[in-house]
Amino acid sequence: LKTPLKQAATSQLVLTERQPDCQPLTTPPKSKETPPADPWTPTSNLKMLISAASPEIRSREQRRQLSDCSSEEHLLADEYEKSQPSRKEKSLGLLCHKFLARYPDYPSASQKSYICLDEVTEELHVERRRIYDIVNVLESLHMVSRLARNRYVWHGRHNLPQTLQALKKVGEENKYIQQIQMIKKREYEHEFDPDCERNEEMASSFGSSEQSEMSFVELPGVEFRAASVNGRKYKSLRVMSQKFVMLFLVSTPQIVSLEVAAKILIGEDQLEDLDKSKFKTKIRRLYDIANVLSSLKLIKKVHVTEERGRKPAFKWTGPEVLPNIQDTKLEATSTICSPPISESISSKEQCSKTLFPSKGKQNFTRHSSLIKLVKSIENDRRKIQSAPTSPVKISASIFVFLFQLGTYQSLPVFPNTVTQFPAIPKHQLEGQSKTAEEVQMKCALSSPETVPKPEPSQQPALSQPLGVCPASHSSVSPVILPHPQSGVSYAIYLHPSQAHTVTTYSPGFMLQPLPCANVTGVKSNNSKVLNKITTEEGDNQRDMDEPTKSLAHEERPDTKPETSSQRCLKRSQPLQENNLIKRRRSNEESLDTSSTFFPSGYLIPLTHCTHGNKADCSNKEKAGVCSLQHTAYSSPITGVITMPASELKTVNIPAFHITPLNIMLSPNSIAAAPVLSNSCLNSSSTSSAPNPSSSALNFMLQHIGLIPAGVQVPANPVLQHVPVSSQPENISHGSGNTNVQEGKVSRNILQLDRGGLSGKYGAVIPLQQPSAPKVPQEPQAVTENFFRTPGGPNTEPSLSANSDGTERISQGTLYIPQRKLEVSED
DNA sequence: CATTCCCGCCACCGG
DNA sequence: CCGGTGGCGGGAATG
Numbered sequence: 074l075k076t077p078l079k080q081a082a083t084s085q086l087v088l089t090e091r092q093p094d095c096q097p098l099t100t101p102p103k104s105k106e107t108p109p110a111d112p113w114t115p116t117s118n119l120k121m122l123i124s125a126a127s128p129e130i131r132s133r134e135q136r137r138q139l140s141d142c143s144s145e146e147h148l149l150a151d152e153y154e155k156s157q158p159s160r161k162e163k164s165l166g167l168l169c170h171k172f173l174a175r176y177p178d179y180p181s182a183s184q185k186s187y188i189c190l191d192e193v194t195e196e197l198h199v200e201r202r203r204i205y206d207i208v209n210v211l212e213s214l215h216m217v218s219r220l221a222r223n224r225y226v227w228h229g230r231h232n233l234p235q236t237l238q239a240l241k242k243v244g245e246e247n248k249y250i251q252q253i254q255m256i257k258k259r260e261y262e263h264e265f266d267p268d269c270e271r272n273e274e275m276a277s278s279f280g281s282s283e284q285s286e287m288s289f290v291e292l293p294g295v296e297f298r299a300a301s302v303n304g305r306k307y308k309s310l311r312v313m314s315q316k317f318v319m320l321f322l323v324s325t326p327q328i329v330s331l332e333v334a335a336k337i338l339i340g341e342d343q344l345e346d347l348d349k350s351k352f353k354t355k356i357r358r359l360y361d362i363a364n365v366l367s368s369l370k371l372i373k374k375v376h377v378t379e380e381r382g383r384k385p386a387f388k389w390t391g392p393e394v395l396p397n398i399q400d401t402k403l404e405a406t407s408t409i410c411s412p413p414i415s416e417s418i419s420s421k422e423q424c425s426k427t428l429f430p431s432k433g434k435q436n437f438t439r440h441s442s443l444i445k446l447v448k449s450i451e452n453d454r455r456k457i458q459s460a461p462t463s464p465v466k467i468s469a470s471i472f473v474f475l476f477q478l479g480t481y482q483s484l485p486v487f488p489n490t491v492t493q494f495p496a497i498p499k500h501q502l503e504g505q506s507k508t509a510e511e512v513q514m515k516c517a518l519s520s521p522e523t524v525p526k527p528e529p530s531q532q533p534a535l536s537q538p539l540g541v542c543p544a545s546h547s548s549v550s551p552v553i554l555p556h557p558q559s560g561v562s563y564a565i566y567l568h569p570s571q572a573h574t575v576t577t578y579s580p581g582f583m584l585q586p587l588p589c590a591n592v593t594g595v596k597s598n599n600s601k602v603l604n605k606i607t608t609e610e611g612d613n614q615r616d617m618d619e620p621t622k623s624l625a626h627e628e629r630p631d632t633k634p635e636t637s638s639q640r641c642l643k644r645s646q647p648l649q650e651n652n653l654i655k656r657r658r659s660n661e662e663s664l665d666t667s668s669t670f671f672p673s674g675y676l677i678p679l680t681h682c683t684h685g686n687k688a689d690c691s692n693k694e695k696a697g698v699c700s701l702q703h704t705a706y707s708s709p710i711t712g713v714i715t716m717p718a719s720e721l722k723t724v725n726i727p728a729f730h731i732t733p734l735n736i737m738l739s740p741n742s743i744a745a746a747p748v749l750s751n752s753c754l755n756s757s758s759t760s761s762a763p764n765p766s767s768s769a770l771n772f773m774l775q776h777i778g779l780i781p782a783g784v785q786v787p788a789n790p791v792l793q794h795v796p797v798s799s800q801p802e803n804i805s806h807g808s809g810n811t812n813v814q815e816g817k818v819s820r821n822i823l824q825l826d827r828g829g830l831s832g833k834y835g836a837v838i839p840l841q842q843p844s845a846p847k848v849p850q851e852p853q854a855v856t857e858n859f860f861r862t863p864g865g866p867n868t869e870p871s872l873s874a875n876s877d878g879t880e881r882i883s884q885g886t887l888y889i890p891q892r893k894l895e896v897s898e899d
Numbered sequence: 900c901a902t903t904c905c906c907g908c909c910a911c912c913g914g
Numbered sequence: 915c916c917g918g919t920g921g922c923g924g925g926a927a928t929g
Contacts, residue, residue, distance in 0.1 A: 159927080159928095160903090160904080160905070160926080160927050160928075161927090161928090163905065163906095164903090164904075164905080165904075165905080190918085200905095200906080200907075201918080201919085202905095202906080202907070202919085202920075203905085203906090205918090205919060205920055206920085209919095209920080222913090222914085222917095222918065223918075309920085309921070310920070310921080350922095350923075353923080354921090354922060354923060356902095356903090356904095357903085357904065357905095357922085357923075358921090358922085360902090360903060360904055361904070361905095364903095364904080385902075385903090
C-alpha cells in the first residue's frame with residue numbers, strides 16, 4: 074500500500090493564486106491547512122466559497138481531516154485517505170478551481186492577464202493534458218482565448234453574458250428543446266413497450282436530426298481569437314461544451330440529464346444504439362465538461378428521479394440569460410439593423426466551410442490570393458484577427474446579403490434569391506481565391522450602397538448592403554468588434570458538411586418523424602408522467618444568484634437595443650444513400666434516411682455594436698433565412714411555439730420524409746423570416762402583417778415590446794389564435810417567475826405563405842400552446858412537453874403542399890404531458 | 900455492479 | 915520533424 078503523503082495532499086490543496094496580473098510564476102504561499110485559501114480579493118473569496126460548494130465534498134473531508142487530525146489516531150486513517158492523492162484530489166473540478174483562482178473573474182482592462190500553459194501546469198502540478206480540458210471549455214465560454222502556442226488570454230466572465238445569450242439563441246435555433254422532448258418521449262414509450270423497436274427507430278431517426286458536426290460559436294467581440302486556433306476540426310470539446318450549455322439555456326427547467334445531453338450531442342445520425350461505446354465516451358466527456366462548468370458554478374450536479382430511476386443530471390445555476398428580447402429574429406422587426414458585420418463574419422466562416430467542402434483541407438486558407446486579402450484586411454484593422462478564412466466568409470456573407478435583399482427586403486435584385494442562392498456562391502467559390510472578390514463584386518453591383526469601402530473583400534459591405542448600417546460600422550472588421558456593449562451578434566461556423574446545406578439551401582430539420590407516428594399515440598391520456606423534481610440541496614446553498622447579477626450589470630453595458638444577430642446555418646442533409654447503412658431492423662425502409670443537421674458552428678457573437686438604433690434585425694433575419702434555421706421560439710407566454718418551416722418543401726430535399734407527427738418543431742427561420750421581414754419592414758406600426766403567422770407575429774411583437782406580453786394579435790384571419798394569457802408579467806423572464814397556466818391550450822394554425830420564393834408553400838400547422846410552460850426557478854414540478862400523437866383530440870391535420878405538390882405535411886398537435894421529476898442534489 | 904472520470908496513448912496539426 | 919493539442923477509451927476509484 075502506499076503510504077499516504079500528508080503533505081502531498083495538503084500541498085495540493087493550496088491554491089496558487091495569483092493576482093490577475095501575475096505572469097511569472099510565483100510561488101504560492103504555502104498554506105497547508107486551508108485548502109481554499111484565497112484571500113486575494115473579495116471576489117476571490119467569494120469565488121472560493123462558491124467553488125467550494127461543488128467540490129465541497131472534498132473540502133469537507135479535508136476539513137474534517139484537519140479537525141480530526143487534531144484528534145489522534147483517527148488521524149492516521151483519515152490521513153491515509155486524504156493523504157493519498159486520492160482521486161478526488163486530482164479531479165478536474167478541483168484542478169479547475171485552482172486554475173480559476175489564479176485569475177480574477179472580471180479582470181479590468183488594465184490587468185489583462187495572459188495564461189501560459191507551461192506555467193500553469195507547473196504551478197498546479199498537473200499534466201498538460203488536463204489543462205487543455207479546462208482551457209477548452211473556458212474557451213467555449215469565451216472566458217479565455219488562445220493567443221498562440223502556449224498562450225492564452227484571460228477574459229474572465231466579462232463575455233459570459235453575451236456568450237450565454239448567443240448560445241441560447243443558437244440552442245433555440247437548433248430546436249434542442251424539441252430534441253430533448255423527443256428523446257424523452259422515446260424513453261417514455263420505451264417504458265411502455267419495452268419491446269418495441271419501432272420506437273427506437275423513431276427516436277433514432279429524429280434524433281438524427283441533430284448534427285453531429287460541430288460548430289463552434291464564437292464571440293467576436295472584443296476578443297479575438299488567434300487565428301492559429303481557428304483551426305479546424307478539433308474543437309469538439311469546445312463545441313460539446315457549448316452545446317451542453319445550450320441545452321441548459323434552452324430547457325425550461327434548466328436541468329439536463331447526462332443521458333439526454335449525450336444523446337443530443339451525439340447527434341449524429343447514429344442509428345440508435347449504434348454505438349454504445351460512443352455513448353459512453355460522450356458521457357465521459359460530458360463529465361469532464363460538467364466538472365469545469367461546476368467549478369465555474371454555472372451548473373451543479375443533481376439527480377433526477379423519474380419513474381425510471383435516478384439519473385445523474387445537472388442544473389443550471391449560472392446567470393439567467395436575458396430573455397433574448399432583441400435577439401430573436403423577431404427583433405428584427407425593429408427597424409434598426411444591426412450591423413451585418415457579425416453575420417458576415419459568421420457567414421464567412423460558414424461559407425468557407427460550406428463552400429469548400431473539400432474535406433481534407435481548406436485550401437482557401439492557404440491560397441495565396443486569399444491570404445493576401447486577408448492580410449490586407451488585417452492590416453487594415455488590427456482588429457481583424459486571423460483572417461485566414463475571412464475571404465471565404467465574405468462570400469458567405471454576401472450570400473446572406475443577397476438573400477436578404479431578395480427575400481427580406483424584397484428587393485428586386487434577386488428575385489429568386491433563394492433558388493439561385495445556392496448555386497452561385499458555390500461554384501464561384503470553389504477553388505478560386507477570387508471567388509470572394511467576385512462575390513463582393515456582385516454584391517456591390519446589387520447594392521452599391523452596401524459597399525462603401527473600396528475593399529471588396531471586406532464584409533462590411535455585406536453588412537451594410539441595406540444601407541442601414543452606417544459606413545462606420547463597415548470600417549470595423551467584421552470579425553472583431555470593438556465594443557461589445559451594444560449588440561451581440563453571433564457568427565456560427567458550420568461544419569463543412571453543413572456548408573452544403575447552405576448552398577443547398579435545404580433547411581435542416583428533423584423530419585423524420587416517427588415512422589409510426591400514429592403508433593406512438595400513446596394513451597389517450599396524456600401520459601402524465603409526472604416527475605417530481607425536488608431539489609435536495611446539500612447544505613449550504615444559498616444560491617448564488619446575486620453575485621453574478623450584480624456583476625452582470627456592470628458588465629453588460631446595456632440592455633439597450635442590442636441586437637444580436639445570429640446566424641445559423643442549418644442544413645438538413647438528404648440522407649445519403651450510403652448512410653442507410655443499417656437501420657435497425659425492420660422498419661420501413663426509408664424513413665430514416667433523413668438526416669438533418671443543425672447549425673453547428675462556432676458562434677461568434679459580435680459585440681460590436683451598433684448603436685442602438687441599428688438593430689440587427691436585418692441580420693438576424695438574414696441569418697435565419699440564409700441558414701434556413703428552424704427554430705422554435707419559446708416565449709414565456711406561449712410556451713413553446715414552433716414555427717413550422719413550411720418552406721422545407723421549397724427546398725427540395727427529396728430525402729425528407731415528413732411524417733405527420735413531428736413536424737411541429739421545426740420552426741424555420743425561413744418561414745418565419747418572411748413574415749418577420751414584412752413586419753419588420755413595416756416597422757413597428759404594422760401590427761398587422763400580411764400573412765405572418767399569428768403566433769410568430771405575436772411573438773415578435775411581444776418581444777419587441779410593441780405589444781404587451783399577453784396580448785396577441787391575430788394577424789391572419791386564417792390563423793386562429795387563442796390568446797393564452799393577457800398578463801403582462803408573463804413575458805418577463807428575468808428574475809421573476811412566471812406563472813404557469815394550465816390546461817389552456819390554444820391551437821394555432823399558422824399559415825405560411827412564401828410567396829415569392831420558390832413558390833408558394835403554405836403550411837398550416839396547428840399548434841398548441843401550452844400556456845405557460847415556465848416553471849418557477851425552483852422547480853418543484855417540471856412539466857415536460859411531449860408531442861402528441863396524431864389523432865389526439867386536438868389534432869388537426871393540416872396539409873401543406875408545396876408547389877410541387879410532392880410534399881405535404883400534416884401535423885399532429887402537441888400535447889404536453891406533465892412529468893414530475895425529482896431532483897436531488899448532492 | 901454502476902457511476903465518475905483520471906490517465907495517458909497516440910493521431911493530428913501547425914509551425 | 916518536432917512539440918503542442920486534444921480525441922479517445924481503458925480501467926481504476928468510488929458510490
